[in-house]
Amino acid sequence: MNLILRVLIFHCFISILYAHFGPKYSPEPFYSLPNTVNNPNVPLDIDCALRAFAIEMANYIAPPPFKSNWTSLVESAIQFNQCHNTSRTHPHLQPSSPPTKSNQQLCNNSFYVHHSKGNDFFDGSFQYPFQTIQTALDHVRLQRQINPRLTQNTSCIIIRGGTYYLGTNASTTTSQKGVIALTSNDSNLIIKNYEDERVILSGGTLLDLKWSFHSKASTGGNIMKAEIPLWVNVDEFNELYIDDQRAIVAKYPNGDPSTQGLYADHPGFSYDSQGWLSPIRRSSVEIHVQEPYRNGTFFPYHQFGIGGGASVFDPPRNFWSTWSPPAGGNYGVPSGLVVKNGALPNLPKWSNPSTGFVHAFHSGYWGSWVFDIESVNSSQNTIVFGKGGFQEARGSDQGGPFYVSNIFEELDSPNEWFLDQTSRTLYFMPNDTMPNVFVASQVPCLISLGGSDINDPVENVLIQGLTFTQTSNTYMKEYMAPSGGDWSVHRGGTIYMRNTKQISIVQNVFTELGSNGIAIIDYNEQNSITWNEFAWLADSGVIVVGTTNGIDGYSVNSQPTNILIESNLFRETGIYMKQSSPVLIAVSRSIQVVGNVMFNMPRAGVNINDGYYGNHSISRNVIFNSVRETSDHGPINTWDRQPYLTDAVQPNVPSLWQHVTYIDHNVLFNNYRSVWPIDHDDGSCIYEDSYNFQVYGGKKNYLGHSKTDHHEIYVYSDLSTGGFGSNNCLNNYAPQRGVSAWNENWIENTCILYSRTSPYNLENCDVSDLYIPYVASNKIYIPPGSREIFYCKVNGTMMELNLQQWQSYGIDKGTVVNDAPDVNTIIDWGRKMLQG
Numbered sequence: 034m035n036l037i038l039r040v041l042i043f044h045c046f047i048s049i050l051y052a053h054f055g056p057k058y059s060p061e062p063f064y065s066l067p068n069t070v071n072n073p074n075v076p077l078d079i080d081c082a083l084r085a086f087a088i089e090m091a092n093y094i095a096p097p098p099f100k101s102n103w104t105s106l107v108e109s110a111i112q113f114n115q116c117h118n119t120s121r122t123h124p125h126l127q128p129s130s131p132p133t134k135s136n137q138q139l140c141n142n143s144f145y146v147h148h149s150k151g152n153d154f155f156d157g158s159f160q161y162p163f164q165t166i167q168t169a170l171d172h173v174r175l176q177r178q179i180n181p182r183l184t185q186n187t188s189c190i191i192i193r194g195g196t197y198y199l200g201t202n203a204s205t206t207t208s209q210k211g212v213i214a215l216t217s218n219d220s221n222l223i224i225k226n227y228e229d230e231r232v233i234l235s236g237g238t239l240l241d242l243k244w245s246f247h248s249k250a251s252t253g254g255n256i257m258k259a260e261i262p263l264w265v266n267v268d269e270f271n272e273l274y275i276d277d278q279r280a281i282v283a284k285y286p287n288g289d290p291s292t293q294g295l296y297a298d299h300p301g302f303s304y305d306s307q308g309w310l311s312p313i314r315r316s317s318v319e320i321h322v323q324e325p326y327r328n329g330t331f332f333p334y335h336q337f338g339i340g341g342g343a344s345v346f347d348p349p350r351n352f353w354s355t356w357s358p359p360a361g362g363n364y365g366v367p368s369g370l371v372v373k374n375g376a377l378p379n380l381p382k383w384s385n386p387s388t389g390f391v392h393a394f395h396s397g398y399w400g401s402w403v404f405d406i407e408s409v410n411s412s413q414n415t416i417v418f419g420k421g422g423f424q425e426a427r428g429s430d431q432g433g434p435f436y437v438s439n440i441f442e443e444l445d446s447p448n449e450w451f452l453d454q455t456s457r458t459l460y461f462m463p464n465d466t467m468p469n470v471f472v473a474s475q476v477p478c479l480i481s482l483g484g485s486d487i488n489d490p491v492e493n494v495l496i497q498g499l500t501f502t503q504t505s506n507t508y509m510k511e512y513m514a515p516s517g518g519d520w521s522v523h524r525g526g527t528i529y530m531r532n533t534k535q536i537s538i539v540q541n542v543f544t545e546l547g548s549n550g551i552a553i554i555d556y557n558e559q560n561s562i563t564w565n566e567f568a569w570l571a572d573s574g575v576i577v578v579g580t581t582n583g584i585d586g587y588s589v590n591s592q593p594t595n596i597l598i599e600s601n602l603f604r605e606t607g608i609y610m611k612q613s614s615p616v617l618i619a620v621s622r623s624i625q626v627v628g629n630v631m632f633n634m635p636r637a638g639v640n641i642n643d644g645y646y647g648n649h650s651i652s653r654n655v656i657f658n659s660v661r662e663t664s665d666h667g668p669i670n671t672w673d674r675q676p677y678l679t680d681a682v683q684p685n686v687p688s689l690w691q692h693v694t695y696i697d698h699n700v701l702f703n704n705y706r707s708v709w710p711i712d713h714d715d716g717s718c719i720y721e722d723s724y725n726f727q728v729y730g731g732k733k734n735y736l737g738h739s740k741t742d743h744h745e746i747y748v749y750s751d752l753s754t755g756g757f758g759s760n761n762c763l764n765n766y767a768p769q770r771g772v773s774a775w776n777e778n779w780i781e782n783t784c785i786l787y788s789r790t791s792p793y794n795l796e797n798c799d800v801s802d803l804y805i806p807y808v809a810s811n812k813i814y815i816p817p818g819s820r821e822i823f824y825c826k827v828n829g830t831m832m833e834l835n836l837q838q839w840q841s842y843g844i845d846k847g848t849v850v851n852d853a854p855d856v857n858t859i860i861d862w863g864r865k866m867l868q869g
């Protein structure tokens with residue numbers, strides 16, 4: 034195909050895109066979208082019956098010891114109290130402490146650690162424990178050096194209850210090396226709590242401060258100040274945890290990012306931008322792989338840009354940094370912000386704006402950015418950005434709602450703090466009485482497991498029964514654009530793994546963290562993350578991210594493989610990073626996400642960033658309250674804009690096609706701004722979706738192919754609250770022969786419509802030239818007394834067909850249309866399907 038023709042066709046697709054998703058490209062007013070758990074389109078009793086079923090299913094999938102906890106948490110998060118007509122509150126729950134099983138019998142050698150009774154000169158026995166985990170590890174290593182045969186035996190570090198401030202005088206501050214840094218020499222190791230004692234590993238240091246009065250805030254409160262000891266690393270002191278909760282970095286508008294976001298009545302974001310300074314565009318070196326390419330797809334080529342505008346990423350590479358990436362625009366972010374007059378009332382008073390950050394949503398609400406402030410001109414109401422904006426990979430010329438943080442003059446509200454790094458002075462405004470325990474973050478990563486390479490992995494390590502908390506934030510550290518999805522990702526976490534095998538992370542609590550919970554990067558095999566709780570995280574829960582050599586993901590074994598993420602509880606993730614999710618899968622093989630409960634996050638619960646390899650299973654999860662602050666997403670989101678060579682189809686034979694990925698038996702509650710329960714976005718292909726109970730939203734196919742949807746239950750799929758789209762059971766967007774929407778199947782599904790009567794939105798439907806998914810044997814339910822409508826062109830005119838007329842064209846065989854039953858009958862179908 035010649036270039037001009039290709040460009041013409043490309044423009045044609047872009048206009049199709051605009052037709053459907055026009056709002057994506059300009060800032061959307063968000064005020065009209067729901068900020069609530071409940072679906073305003075449906076009576077409360079129906080909504081409550083469905084909410085009760087989500088609670089029941091969370092209880093059903095919960096591991097036995099957690100049943101009552103998971104149930105009460107979900108009951109609270111889904112605001113079931115509303116259903117009893119009592120007052121509504123935003124849940125802010127304390128993490129539960131999971132009971133731990135005793136597996137000391139596995140230990141050949143055990144060393145004990147006790148933070149207050151221990152001493153590093155003791156022998157590490159139960160009676161004479163060490164004081165620090167590091168000393169216990171030194172002894173394991175020493176013992177193995179003396180007697181190498183012991184390397185094969187399992188050594189245990191058993192930690193007694195108490196708080197261990199691993200951030201104190203820590204020698205590492207990267208996100209990839211923990212205070213406890215295990216290498217392949219540390220294989221066959223267990224690090225766990227003693228019996229059911231509560232062991233807290235803090236990434237901070239406990240501050241013993243002498244407070245004095247500094248000044249009266251303009252708003253009336255007292256600003257207190259204290260000097261920070263010299264041994265505290267002020268560069269990593271970017272989070273302050275007070276009485277075990279994240280305190281608020283002085284900000285405007287006021288509001289606690291942990292409990293206030295776009296979902297809240299008082300979001301703590303300003304909508305008063307006047308305009309955004311243009312991106313500074315720099316050309317990247319464009320890599321377009323012409324051969325091999327994926328025939329018959331909208332996204333046939335592997336392509337990306339290096340350097341130039343992509344230099345803000347590490348490595349300096351981004352799918353979106355080409356001049357005209359498919360279905361998008363060249364990456365760039367605003368270089369500054371102009372606010373409306375008076376929108377930042379303290380702006381003229383800012384004495385040192387360069388300490389500040391601007392947190393801003395992407396104009397399409399696809400994520401958020403953070404920028405350093407380089408300079409301000411208060412007479413021009415202008416803030417010029419320095420570094421930043423790389424926390425999302427697509428970019429946009431404009432931002433959305435924003436807030437400014439870490440500026441001294443904005444310290445005017447209870448629980449806000451500001452650190453003057455130069456004078457080492459901490460300022461804090463208490464509510465009335467001073468709180469007790471102040472912890473300064475010092476490190477982002479507590480435990481790392483890093484083999485030197487693929488052939489020298491850390492193997493067979495169990496980490497169990499620990500609480501990880503109070504780490505530094507990492508949103509200004511290095512971010513990578515891992516593949517063709519929208520995501521960029523900070524490849525670091527509280528637990529970091531690279532070159533590992535058979536690592537188990539079991540029954541831990543990850544709470545009040547500045548970064549991701551667990552980062553599984555590059556080669557890792559057969560690891561499992563089970564029975565953990567993740568809550569109040571600044572970024573994502575578990576990130577699983579591999580790399581390739583460009584299109585070659587076949588001969589490079591640097592991808593996570595066979596990772597099990599099972600029976601975990603994820604909630605309140607993405608406190609700062611709005612493009613984040615409880616689970617991110619990028620460039621990985623065979624990831625299983627099973628039996629997890631996920632709620633209260635800004636974007637999807639599970640995001641699959643690309644079509645690399647496939648063979649993932651997303652099964653038996655209960656996901657609700659997702660997409661609380663962003664747009665154009667759902668509880669599960671997928672993309673596939675970039676082909677890779679792997680041997681997914683046939684062992685030892687590289688091909689550009691992937692293995693099937695399975696999404697089944699999930700309860701997906703499409704509330705807040707979720708549009709599609711399973712958002713198979715740009716180019717997603719080769720999925721089998723089945724037996725999912727999907728509330729308030731329909732099926733989405735967009736620019737992809739080869740997806741099968743069967744035995745699904747779609748409940749009131751016409752009632753999505755996400756603002757646009759998904760008013761039907763099945764939505765087939767922008768089908769193009771030879772390019773997308775081929776081999777799509779929608780069979781044996783049950784779909785109940787609440788008020789509409791048209792089950793399908795099949796674009797370009799024309800009976801004389803049918804190019805639609807294979808539809809058959811479905812059960813469609815419409816409001817009693819109404820008549821079903823199938824829209825399709827007949828003799829060139831769009832017609833409203835009844836079932837019989839529709840089927841007369843030889844399509845949708847075996848499909849029946851009936852009156853919708855009551856919600857309890859529908860729930861009963863779900864119960865039989867999911868609990869049978």
Ligand SMILES: *[C@@H]1O[C@H](CO)[C@@H](O)[C@H](O)[C@H]1NC(C)=O
Nearest residue numbers: 101102105106126127128129
């Ligand atoms: C979790 O369950 C335990 C035991 O039933 C209970 O003591 C604890 O309060 C629960 N925690 C929450 C947050 O519900």
Ligand SMILES: *[C@@H]1O[C@H](CO)[C@@H](O)[C@H](O)[C@H]1NC(C)=O
Nearest residue numbers: 071077078115116117118119
């Ligand atoms: C709660 O009850 C009051 C009084 O009975 C009623 O007016 C109100 O509509 C109810 N609210 C909901 C959400 O049902």
Ligand SMILES: *[C@@H]1O[C@H](CO)[C@@H](O)[C@H](O)[C@H]1NC(C)=O
Nearest residue numbers: 140141142182183185186187
């Ligand atoms: C190491 O393990 C082997 C077999 O598992 C056992 O026989 C041996 O006693 C262990 N050595 C020590 C020092 O525990």
Ligand SMILES: *[C@@H]1O[C@H](CO)[C@@H](O)[C@H](O)[C@H]1NC(C)=O
Nearest residue numbers: 138139140141142185186187
């Ligand atoms: C050492 O560990 C192995 C494997 O867990 C176990 O079979 C063996 O009994 C242990 N040996 C001792 C002496 O504890």
Ligand SMILES: *[C@@H]1O[C@H](CO)[C@@H](O)[C@H](O)[C@H]1NC(C)=O
Nearest residue numbers: 201202203238239263264265
């Ligand atoms: C950190 O190290 C410094 C210098 O060695 C020491 O003075 C200080 O007491 C240490 N801090 C803590 C909390 O141990």
Ligand SMILES: *[C@@H]1O[C@H](CO)[C@@H](O)[C@H](O)[C@H]1NC(C)=O
Nearest residue numbers: 177178215216217218219485
């Ligand atoms: C592992 O142990 C071997 C043998 O004691 C030593 O040579 C090597 O440096 C150690 N590797 C690391 C990463 O500590």
Ligand SMILES: *[C@@H]1O[C@H](CO)[C@@H](O)[C@H](O)[C@H]1NC(C)=O
Nearest residue numbers: 326327328329330770771772
């Ligand atoms: C692409 O696929 C179509 C349909 O399968 C086929 O007709 C065409 O020849 C293929 N083109 C190439 C270049 O392989």
Ligand SMILES: *[C@@H]1O[C@H](CO)[C@@H](O)[C@H](O)[C@H]1NC(C)=O
Nearest residue numbers: 408409410411412413414415
């Ligand atoms: C702010 O902008 C005004 C008008 O362009 C200009 O005169 C002034 O010098 C600027 N101030 C600073 C601090 O750059």
Ligand SMILES: *[C@@H]1O[C@H](CO)[C@@H](O)[C@H](O)[C@H]1NC(C)=O
Nearest residue numbers: 289446447448449463464465
């Ligand atoms: C301050 O105290 C008031 C009254 O006790 C309480 O309602 C409010 O939530 C507190 N604010 C903060 C930020 O703790």
Ligand SMILES: *[C@@H]1O[C@H](CO)[C@@H](O)[C@H](O)[C@H]1NC(C)=O
Nearest residue numbers: 595622623625648650681692
């Ligand atoms: C697919 O994933 C499963 C685990 O869910 C694994 O056992 C199987 O080997 C994988 N198959 C392929 C072809 O990778």
Ligand SMILES: *[C@@H]1O[C@H](CO)[C@@H](O)[C@H](O)[C@H]1NC(C)=O
Nearest residue numbers: 826827828829830832834838
């Ligand atoms: C379409 O055209 C054909 C042939 O002209 C005619 O028989 C048929 O009735 C028309 N169908 C409709 C729905 O108008």
